[in-house]
Amino acid sequence: MARHSGALGVDIGSAAIKIVEISGDANGTAGRSGMAVRAAASTPTPAGTMEEGRITDPQAIGRALRELVQRAGIRTRRAVAAVNGQVALMREVRMPPLPPEEIRQAARFEVERYLPYPIAEVTFDSVVLGESRDNGNSRTDVLVVAARTDVLHQHAAALQAAGLEPAVLEVEPLAVARAVTSHAPSEHVTACIHLGSSVTMILVAEGEAPRVIRTVAFGATQLLETMASQLDAAGEAPSALLTRLAAAGEGGPPGLREALDDSLASLVTEIRRSLEYYGGRYRAVVPDRVVVTGGGAALPGITASLTTALDMPVTLGDPFADLGGPPDGGGPEPGAAYAVAAGLARRGVDE
Numbered sequence: 317m318a319r320h321s322g323a324l325g326v327d328i329g330s331a332a333i334k335i336v337e338i339s340g341d342a343n344g345t346a347g348r349s350g351m352a353v354r355a356a357a358s359t360p361t362p363a364g365t366m367e368e369g370r371i372t373d374p375q376a377i378g379r380a381l382r383e384l385v386q387r388a389g390i391r392t393r394r395a396v397a398a399v400n401g402q403v404a405l406m407r408e409v410r411m412p413p414l415p416p417e418e419i420r421q422a423a424r425f426e427v428e429r430y431l432p433y434p435i436a437e438v439t440f441d442s443v444v445l446g447e448s449r450d451n452g453n454s455r456t457d458v459l460v461v462a463a464r465t466d467v468l469h470q471h472a473a474a475l476q477a478a479g480l481e482p483a484v485l486e487v488e489p490l491a492v493a494r495a496v497t498s499h500a501p502s503e504h505v506t507a508c509i510h511l512g513s514s515v516t517m518i519l520v521a522e523g524e525a526p527r528v529i530r531t532v533a534f535g536a537t538q539l540l541e542t543m544a545s546q547l548d549a550a551g552e553a554p555s556a557l558l559t560r561l562a563a564a565g566e567g568g569p570p571g572l573r574e575a576l577d578d579s580l581a582s583l584v585t586e587i588r589r590s591l592e593y594y595g596g597r598y599r600a601v602v603p604d605r606v607v608v609t610g611g612g613a614a615l616p617g618i619t620a621s622l623t624t625a626l627d628m629p630v631t632l633g634d635p636f637a638d639l640g641g642p643p644d645g646g647g648p649e650p651g652a653a654y655a656v657a658a659g660l661a662r663r664g665v666d667e
Contacts, residue, residue, distance in 0.1 A: 322354070322392040323483065323664025325491070325657035326381065326475065329400075330366045331513035331537070331555075331611060333381055334358040336654050337390050338639065338661040351665055353639040356654050357388035369402030369515075371470040378477020385478060395480040396664040397471050398488045398656060401517055401531030405430055405438075405462040406487060408527065410448065410455040419444065423460045431462070438462045443490070445525040448598075459526065461487050484660075484667055489529045491659030493521040495635035496607055498662065507594075507603040508633060509587060509622065510655065511612025513537050516583060518590045520603060528594045532586045536612035542579040547571060561616050576621045584625040591626075607633035609655035635659065 327334040337354040362380050365373040409426050411419060423442035428435050440462035448455050472482040488510075497506050502523040510517040514535040520528035540554035549557055561572065594600060606628055608618055613632055622630040634651050635658035636642045642651045 322394070323661050323667075324385075324390060324392050324395045324480065325660030325662070325664065326395050326397040326480070327488075327491075327654070327656040327660065328366070328371065328377060328381075328397060328471065328474065329361060329513060329611070329656075330369075331361055332358045333361050333377070333384060334654055334657045335381075335384060335388065335390065336635075336657040336661045337388070337392060338658070338665055340665040351639055351662065353636055353641075353643050353658070353661075355388045355390055355643050356636075356651075356657070357384055358653070359384045369400045370467055371474050374470050374473035375477050377474040381474065381478035381480070385480070393479065393481050394483045394664055395475050396484045396486070396660040396667070397475060397482065398486050398491050398660055399463050399467060399471060400488045400512075400515065401529070402515060403463055403467050404487045405440075405460075406489065406529050407460045408445065408529075409458050409460060410450060411458055413447075413454055413456050419456070419458060423458065426460045427462045433464075437464055437466070439465045439468055445527070446522070457525075457527075459490075463487070483664055486660070486663065488656050489517060489519055489526050491656045491663065492517065492519055492609060493524050493526045493659070494662050495655040495659030496609060496633040497521050497524045498635075499638035500605070504604040505594075505600060507587075507591060507606040508655075509583075509606070509608045509610075509630075511536055511539075511608060511610040511615075511618070513611055516586075516610075516612075518587055520590065520594045522598075527598060528590050530586065530590050532583060534583055534586075536610070536615065539579050539583075539612065539615070543572075543575045546575040546578060558615065573617055573621065576615070576617050577625065580621055580625060584622070587622075587626065602628060606630045607652070609633040609635070609652040611653050613650050613652035 322339045325336045336356045339352045362376045365376045427440045443459040445457040475482045508519040512535045516532045518530040537554045619630045632652045635655045636651050
């Protein structure tokens with residue numbers, strides 16, 4: 317597989333647009349991966365331009381993205397973007413060992429089984445995750461992914477409106493898995509809680525291969541709204557509350573930890589269910605590590621609260637760990653917030 321000299325990962329979320337530029341040139345600033353991060357930046361997503369994971373105004377998104385690219389001094393125009401679990405169908409299926417073309421045909425059958433609309437309206441693909449044993453028989457584990465073609469066209473149109481070249485469109489879980497597992501031993505199991513603005517993705521990956529993918533309709537916005545009602549800050553905008561809490565740090569305001577614990581309860585239940593499903597399906601006990609990524613990773617106390625609730629260590633994911641560290645001037649967000657964009661940029665370099 318040829319390595320490109322650079323690529324731009326573009327994460328278009330409901331609250332923010334994040335970009336990460338990665339160089340494929342091995343040089344003095346490159347990390348263990350032989351890649352180096354050149355830039356990371358974000359900007360608020362224009363109001364009214366996203367609806368349940370769909371881009372409703374590609375031109376407005378494109379203008380905001382163009383300004384962000386210019387402000388960050390991005391040099392490459394080769395861009396990789398992703399759609400999230402709200403608009404993509406993702407199913408892991410086990411098949412007998414088959415040639416690639418037969419795997420694709422079997423994937424089409426799986427897509428047709430679950431689609432609520434004609435398959436002619438979607439673009440689908442399959443990703444071989446690895447091999448497993450089922451009752452003594454060899455099986456191929458395949459991730460089947462599909463999204464409406466018009467949704468993909470809207471993403472491509474937004475990139476083009478920004479003056480970028482759409483190179484690849486994929487699904488967010490693959491990007492997150494690539495970002496948080498690239499520097500971990502290949503046999504390690506990583507559980508990732510990707511806390512976005514409106515949804516949370518729960519991912520369990522063996523090496524870089526996602527084995528469990530769940531999307532929960534509960535994100536940082538709902539979490540902050542619930543916390544606000546408990547902190548006597550009802551009516552305060554979630555973004556303003558997050559800024560205030562971040563400025564206060566881990567120690568305040570009073571009742572922060574209790575409000576966070578209570579507000580996370582329903583999400584923690586979904587995380588436990590996902591880990592139990594993984595353990596039952598793959599006969600594994602616990603993951604080697606649990607990390608938090610996404611914009612919600614900036615919430616003070618999030619890792620400590622999850623560590624207590626899950627009774628296992630939870631840390632911030634670091635998509636820049638083997639890229640020589642985060643770039644200078646990357647913005648106030650923690651590196652964990654850039655997991656999707658970093659994973660997409662890695663795909664662009666290696667594609």
